[in-house]
Each structure stands twice: as C-alpha cells, then as structure tokens.
Amino acid sequence: MRTSTNPELTAAWATVPDVATAQERYDEAVRLRRDFPQGASPAVALVGVQDAAIATLTATGKWPADFAKDAAKAHAEAVVWEAEVVALRRAEETLKYAAEDTRDTMAPDVLAHLNGRLGEILTATKGASAALGGVTTAESAIDAGGDALDAWRRLTGLLSDLRNVRAAQWDVLRSVSHDDERARLRMWMAQGHGEVRGVRLDDVPEHVRGAMRSQSYSIAQLVWLAHSGAAYVPTSFEDLEANVMAATEPLTYDDRGPLRDMSPRVTPEPTYVPSKVPPQSKTPNLDKSNPRPAPPKTNAVMRDREATTLEHF
Structure with a gap:
C-alpha cells in the first residue's frame, strides 16, 4: 500500500x-x-x-x-x-x-484539490510579498524587522507548502501512469514542465526555470509564481501532455508548406513568327458558289518525304 x-x-x-x-x-x-x-x-x-x-x-x-x-x-x-x-x-x-x-x-479529484491548494498558497504569497519592500534574503528581513520580517516568516511557511504540493502532484501522476508514461514524466520534470501553463518556458526567468527543473524552490521563485498567474497543477497525465505540447510547438507554422510569391509577373511580348506556307498549299473554298480563291503566297519549301522501309530495299 x-x-x-x-x-x-x-x-x-x-x-x-x-x-x-x-x-x-x-x-x-x-x-x-x-x-x-x-x-x-x-x-x-x-x-x-x-x-x-x-x-x-x-x-x-x-x-x-x-x-x-x-x-x-x-x-x-x-x-x-x-x-x-x-x-x-x-x-x-x-x-x-x-x-x-x-x-x-479518484486521482483527478486529488489533483484538482492540489490545484486549489496551490491557488490558496499563491494568493497568500501575494498578500505577504507586498510587505517585503526590497527584502530579498533572510538576513535583510531580520535587519528590516517589523512587517518585512513577519512577511518573510509567512513566506517561508508558504514555501514549504509549495514544495509539498509539487511533490504530491508528481507522486500522484507517477502512481497513475504506465512505465513508458513515467519515463516521459521524468523527462518533462527535468525540462521544467508541469508547473506553469499558457507561458512558454523560454519566457520564464532562468532562475525560475532552474527551480522547476530541480524542484528546489526559493522565496523569490514563489513570489514570481504568485504574480505570474500561470502556476497550476495538471489534473491528469493527458492534461499535462497537452500543456507540454502547447508549450513546445512552434509559435506559427504553415500547414501548406513554405510561402509562395503569388504577385503578378510581367512576361515579354512574344515575337511574331509567320506560319509556313509550302507551294502545294491551297486556300480553302468555303462556298462552292464562288470561284476558288487564289492560292496563298508561298514562304516556305516543304522538305522531301522520308523514304519508307520498302523503298530502302
């Protein structure tokens, strides 16, 4: 069990x-x-x-x-x-x-609950981070004291909750996945997927991407997630897969292949070449009641007929 x-x-x-x-x-x-x-x-x-x-x-x-x-x-x-x-x-x-x-x-219900817990954690983080001011380390929080120190303590507890939610998320996803799917989960975790959606990983700050890849978070990364509005918990393996595909596909692409230049093209006017009229040519007589028209003017000589096979022997 x-x-x-x-x-x-x-x-x-x-x-x-x-x-x-x-x-x-x-x-x-x-x-x-x-x-x-x-x-x-x-x-x-x-x-x-x-x-x-x-x-x-x-x-x-x-x-x-x-x-x-x-x-x-x-x-x-x-x-x-x-x-x-x-x-x-x-x-x-x-x-x-x-x-x-x-x-x-019931794993989807549990993942949905974890997604709700993540929302609660990030909402509380927003409220606590407002009192930090310029505090970025525990030492500076101690020096600042007052509201900044209280906010840092609150964020430290929320950071622990975030780590537990993320660990629970991957535990549930692994438990309901097959062996080949678990291999893909490990790969996606190593790449930093499964934590934000609607945002390409290239657009996530490097220090946040590093935390998502290593599952080692700090208060600075917690605050970024809270204000980004992109953090989530996948509700299933399929949900995670869909978000990974959306985050890794090209921004734009053409289903019909490369673009073609369809602008009008101007071609030179062709040189007039008169038709060839051999001596034996005749003008067609379209009406038998009229006399036959004069033959056309000859402008070419018809070449000799090629000999047939019988004439060679």
Whole structure:
C-alpha cells in the first residue's frame, strides 16, 4: 500500500470519501491479521500429538488410549485456525488492491484539490510579498524587522507548502501512469514542465526555470509564481501532455508548406513568327458558289518525304 509522509498528499487523499473508506477497510484488515493469535497448521498440529504419544510410549511402555480423540481435536482446531488465517491474508491483499484502484480512479479529484491548494498558497504569497519592500534574503528581513520580517516568516511557511504540493502532484501522476508514461514524466520534470501553463518556458526567468527543473524552490521563485498567474497543477497525465505540447510547438507554422510569391509577373511580348506556307498549299473554298480563291503566297519549301522501309530495299 502506498504511504506518504507528505501532509499535503495525505490531506488531499482525505478529501475523497471513497479513498478514505477504502483506506479504513484496508487498515482494519491489517489490524485483524496482525492481532490474530498464533497457531499451527493441521500437519504441524498432528505431528505434535504424535510426538506426545511416542513420548508416552517411550516413558511408560503404553500407547495413549485417547490418541485418536486428541489427534482429531488438534486437527480440527488447526483446520479452523488455518482457514481464518488464510482468509485474513486474502482479505488484506484484496483490500490493498481495492484501495490502490480507488486511488487511481479518484486521482483527478486529488489533483484538482492540489490545484486549489496551490491557488490558496499563491494568493497568500501575494498578500505577504507586498510587505517585503526590497527584502530579498533572510538576513535583510531580520535587519528590516517589523512587517518585512513577519512577511518573510509567512513566506517561508508558504514555501514549504509549495514544495509539498509539487511533490504530491508528481507522486500522484507517477502512481497513475504506465512505465513508458513515467519515463516521459521524468523527462518533462527535468525540462521544467508541469508547473506553469499558457507561458512558454523560454519566457520564464532562468532562475525560475532552474527551480522547476530541480524542484528546489526559493522565496523569490514563489513570489514570481504568485504574480505570474500561470502556476497550476495538471489534473491528469493527458492534461499535462497537452500543456507540454502547447508549450513546445512552434509559435506559427504553415500547414501548406513554405510561402509562395503569388504577385503578378510581367512576361515579354512574344515575337511574331509567320506560319509556313509550302507551294502545294491551297486556300480553302468555303462556298462552292464562288470561284476558288487564289492560292496563298508561298514562304516556305516543304522538305522531301522520308523514304519508307520498302523503298530502302
């Protein structure tokens, strides 16, 4: 059974009644199996009765008259004990997997709760950061004192909450992902994805990107997230994947390929070339009632006809 010491994750799971109920059933099965009295299997119980009878025979020379009765009783009690032990073990395993399945099914609800918690943390950060003034380190906050020191202390607590929310986020996403998806989660985490949306990572300050990649946050990065309005918790693996694709795709692209210059082009006027009129040409006579027109003026000589195959031989 997955366990965690992360208070944000524990609180998030507790907000889902089905998960809380499944966890209670599993915990009860573990308690019953742990508190069940020790016993022996039927085979071991019979060996104990047999050893006692052999010892009596060795010591007194007589076989116990109630051996069969004792053997039957020991075997029957052992069968009952073993049946209940096996049933409790099966119950523990069954409820364990049922609780895990319930967690996986309800993971979107838990991630949504974590997203709400992130919003609460960042809202509180905005209010506290207004009192910082020019304070950027713990030493300068101590020197400033007053409201600046109180704000720094408040932000320190909120920073711890942010770290827990982010750790809980990745824990849940890993638990509901397959092996190949977990590999992609590791890659996206290393690149800094999964923490801001609507903003390309190239537009995020380098010190914030470094914190997202290493999961090591400071108050300065917490304040930036609070004022950016882009921080979020993915509600599922698919939600995270969609945001990664949106953040890594080109800003503009042309589905039809490279742009083409469609401006009008001016071509030179072609040189007039008169048609060739050989001597045998005739002007067509379109009307039989009129005399045939004069033949056209010859301006070309028709080349000789090529010899056919028969004329070569």
